[in-house]
Amino acid sequence: DSGVTQTPKHLITATGQRVTLRCSPRSGDLSVYWYQQSLDQGLQFLIQYYNGEERAKGNILERFSAQQFPDLHSELNLSSLELGDSALYFCASSVASGREGGEQFFGPGTRLTVL
């Protein structure tokens, strides 16, 4: 158990819908990262937050957004869902902003299926 929790574990929804994925980082970690894992693209970095502020953006679609709350949990919002958004979404956390810290721990993931 990495100490990073994600809910829900599975999510099945229809095209055009909107969903919210939730992540709680390890106790004491200030940085949260979101990644998408799909068969064709592999593991891709989406976005990072550090202590409530956006720090870095990767291959995140405009239909997707995220935020980190004062209690440090984070939510990833996916809207106007398409079949191609079906994937495993991981959250990871680390102590620092990333420049200093070495370890990044991953949650168990949320499997999103868009029908």
Add this chain to the structure above:
Amino acid sequence: GEDVEQSLFLSVREGDSSVINCTYTDSSSTYLYWYKQEPGAGLQLLTYIFSNMDMKQDQRLTVLLNKKDKHLSLRIADTQTGDSAIYFCAERPGGSQGNLIFGKGTKLSVKP
């Protein structure tokens, strides 16, 4: 751009050593990682190495880093059936805020 390459499959016999190789492109990468993913599970951090190190050993795991060739390897000694999984190599590029660039993963199959 940044890229991480790994071979897709490796098959070994139980008790043998496994060596999983990885090459990366960003010479300014600060940290390099190995993660393990079992079927239906998340990513488990196995070990990582700072770019100023050549080798790191942790029980059955040995990581070798050749910075000149941008080559990273993970050796698993006395491989067990429980080691069957997908192993991901990842780099943290020097200019990043901490996000990782992952390879496609190497599926390790251990035959009894």
